[in-house]
Amino acid sequence: MNSSVIKAVPVLLLSLLASRTVAAEENVFTVGGGVAVGSRYSGSDERMVAPVLQLDYAMANGLFASTMRGLGYGGSAGPLKYSVALGVRGSRSESDERGVAGKTGSKYLKGMGDIKTSATANFGLSYAIFERVEVSARAELPVSQRDNGASFGIGITGQLYQTPSDSVSLSLGANFADSKYAKTYYGVNATQSKNSGYREFTPKSGLYGVDAGLSWTHTFQAKWSLTGMAGVSSLNGDASKSPLTRKKTAPTAAIYVSRSF
Incomplete structure (x- = not known):
C-alpha cells in the first residue's frame, strides 16, 4: 500500500480511494x-500534498495486489462483502524533510523520535442494509513494529446519486485505537x-477520531474514470488533548484518474 497516501489522507478517505476498485468477474488491471x-x-x-498512485490487479477468484488495498483476498456473499x-x-518523522512525496514530518515533532513503517494485517467487512446504504467495520493489526498498536473503525456509506456515468457517495466513520496505538x-x-x-502524556485506548467524506466518480470512454473526494477529520477523546495536537479538525482532499484493462 502506498505509504505516501497514508501520510496525507485519513482512514476514511483512504478507504474511499480503495473502494473504487471492486471484485471483478474477470481479471482486471487498473x-x-x-x-x-x-x-x-x-x-x-x-x-x-502527496501523490496518489494506483496499481491494482484484481482477479476473478478474489485475489488482489494493489498499492491502495495491499495484497490479499476479497469476496462477497449476498449483501455481505469481506476482505483480508x-x-x-x-512512518512518522521527527524532522521536517522533503522527499518524493513532498514535505513530511514536522519541526514540531523534534525530539519525539521517528515512528517506523509497519506491515499490517487488514480485515474488512461491509453489509448493505438497504439498496444504497452500506455499513462497514475494519481492523488494522500490526505484523511488524507491533508496539505501534492496532486501530479499528466503523462506518456508514450512502449513495446519494447514481447514473451510468456518475456516482456520488457520502461516508461517515469513527476510528478507535488500542492503548499501544494511542x-x-x-x-x-x-x-x-x-x-x-x-x-x-499517556492517552487511553478508545475513540480517537471521526471522519466525513464526499466522493464523486465520473466514468467516460468505458474504461476511464475520474474520482474526486473531499472530507474532514476530527480528533476526539485523549487524542484531541495530546500536546502534539495543534489542530483537532483538518480538511482532506484527493483527485485522480484511472484506466482499467
Whole structure:
C-alpha cells in the first residue's frame, strides 16, 4: 500500500480511494494517478500534498495486489462483502524533510523520535442494509513494529446519486485505537518529554477520531474514470488533548484518474 497516501489522507478517505476498485468477474488491471492533500501527521496544523498512485490487479477468484488495498483476498456473499490483506502503515518523522512525496514530518515533532513503517494485517467487512446504504467495520493489526498498536473503525456509506456515468457517495466513520496505538501516535513518554519539551502524556485506548467524506466518480470512454473526494477529520477523546495536537479538525482532499484493462 502506498505509504505516501497514508501520510496525507485519513482512514476514511483512504478507504474511499480503495473502494473504487471492486471484485471483478474477470481479471482486471487498473492504473491510476493523482494527488491528495492532508495533514503532515495526525493532529498537525501543517498541510502536505502527496501523490496518489494506483496499481491494482484484481482477479476473478478474489485475489488482489494493489498499492491502495495491499495484497490479499476479497469476496462477497449476498449483501455481505469481506476482505483480508497485508498492507503497510506509513512512518512518522521527527524532522521536517522533503522527499518524493513532498514535505513530511514536522519541526514540531523534534525530539519525539521517528515512528517506523509497519506491515499490517487488514480485515474488512461491509453489509448493505438497504439498496444504497452500506455499513462497514475494519481492523488494522500490526505484523511488524507491533508496539505501534492496532486501530479499528466503523462506518456508514450512502449513495446519494447514481447514473451510468456518475456516482456520488457520502461516508461517515469513527476510528478507535488500542492503548499501544494511542501512546505511539498521541502520547509523550518521559524520554520524549525530556528531548522535545512537551509535557508527559499517556492517552487511553478508545475513540480517537471521526471522519466525513464526499466522493464523486465520473466514468467516460468505458474504461476511464475520474474520482474526486473531499472530507474532514476530527480528533476526539485523549487524542484531541495530546500536546502534539495543534489542530483537532483538518480538511482532506484527493483527485485522480484511472484506466482499467
